Amino acid sequence: MKSAALIGIDLGKHSFHLHAQDSCGREVFRKKATRQQLMRLLVNQPACTVVMEACAGSHCLAREIAALGHEAKLISPQFVRPFVQGNKNDFIDAQAICEAASRPSMRFVTPKNEAQQTLSVLHRLRESLIRDRTKAINQLHGFLLEFGISLPVGKAVIRRLPSVLAEHALPVRLSALLQRLQRLQRLHEHFTYLDEQIKALDKEVAGQLDEDDVGSRLLTIPGVGPITASVLAAEMGDGKQYASSRDFAASVGLVPRQYSTGGRANLRGISKRGDKNLRRLLVQCARAYMLRLEHQRGALADWVRSLLCRRHSNVVACALANKLARIAWAITTQHSRYETGSGDCTA
Template sequence: MSELALIGIDLGKHTFHLHGQDKSGREVFCKKCSRAQMMQFFASSQSCVVAMEACAGSHCVARQLAAIGHTAKLISPQFVKPFVKGNKNDFVDAEAICEAASRPSMRFVTPKTESQQTLSVLHRMRESLVRDRTRTANQMHGFLLEFGVSLPRGLTIMKRLAVVLAEHELPVRLTVLLQRLHNHFIYLDEQIKAMDKELACQVADDDLGSRLLSIPCVGPITASLLAVEMGDGKQYRCSRDFAASVGLVPKQYSTGGKANLLGISKRGDKHLRQLLVQCSRVYMQRLDHQKGALADWVRSLLSRRHSNVVACALANKLARIAWAIAAHHTQYEAGPGA
């Protein structure tokens, strides 16, 4: 058998398809195995580069392979698709992963640590609870509107719903059902507050997270998510690369030497991009109280651009500041004002 140099894995829940190549790119083996069989195979094989698509289960596999001496590389699925030959199947996908990983200019995803994945789970759970809380409040508003009761917008009215129900003559059965829905709203609200406290404690104990909090209008939720997605920042060549990975740079459609820049690309983590834009809007609302070069730059931009454009530009700036803090182990300094 030729010496193994690269193995591509098409990941699955229960079965995994492996494609091995030597240094010249020739196929060495092609096999299907279970998770236990795959780990047993890698434990007994020589150290080599193992490539796979970046997905939900890839980070755990990458950590396990790195622990036994292999070099694990994760590739974004969009970069693998062009290398798929003919009809799609699992073995063809594994071969395409090998072809993509062998390209010298290929970009790889840095595997996450267990703590980063755990914090990411906490963020996704909180985001889901916030959506459920909003859905519950909207449902409550809709039910009451069907019986002629119009409530003010927002979540504040939910705290005194009992007073509102007492002021209107409603069917007893409806009141019971609305009270049950209100109890569910209170439960969701308590869970979200508990998660916010947990995130604040974790950010305070984390060196990078505490330094990211020095960025104006960046709170514990945004700082912790930045720390999860960015890590030490070394996987990005510069701050613009990190901003591009979040989708805060213009989408380009250029041809024939004519540059054509569109709106932001909206690539990467949607939740992180949303939080950075929200931080930008808060900064713009408090612009009269802000000082330094960043505040002067925002004021100058607002004088000639729409506020939505400025919000995205400022979100890009905040992302680049966050990368600089992580990569150079510093913290934000506003600097002298104009």
């Protein structure tokens, strides 16, 4: 088999499609392989660059390929799509990955280690449980409203639902109906289970964060709490894949979206690119900081106060979230800590 300088792999669950090129960009071979056949092929292949799309299973496979002596790179699928030529199939996708990776200005995704992947899984599981808990809360409120019982908004009243229902003077017929159906009791037990699981996950995330040096240093940022710090540690890694703090803020979608033409600059709202969850958490941290702005001290607090005098609070929250993202990148790459003043809050 001819040696290749660049191999593009279109990932699948059981089958993988490979497109290999030499240093001049000429095709060397095309192969379809299972997972076992893929690893055997790469073991016998001289050291080269192996590129895949960043998707499910790509980070683990990138670590295994790097252990074989190859240079494993991940590329965002949105950057591969413009290089698909003609009709779409798996081999053409693998070729498009090679074409995209050969561009000198292409940006790559840094493969995550096992600890980062574990944190990412915990956060996705937590988000799923929170969605289910919100659904259960809304159903409980809706069922009670059908019987004329209007409860305050929020989950605090749902936690003590049995005592709340006991306080209402329910008709005997209605009480018997609810006891017979047992829908509210079953739904309340489901809510209690979800609430306990979310609290257990929060403790697990906090425990892993205490053992992580980067996460512990990110906690020193004003307004940033355990959830946001762990998400930053999992998604940003060592931060070396970004040339500057502005690049990281842009990857999260916290910079203005530019639409300039004819030499005329036109900046619009934030681009909202990248990780939606991380952007939401950073904005929430900014709002938590602004809620206790009168207790904050330092250059950051003075900057926020001056900005609030001339811009809307929503604009200031996005601007502060941008600055928090840039501070997080600086702390991660420079192995430093944020020197907080008195009265900083966490979220």
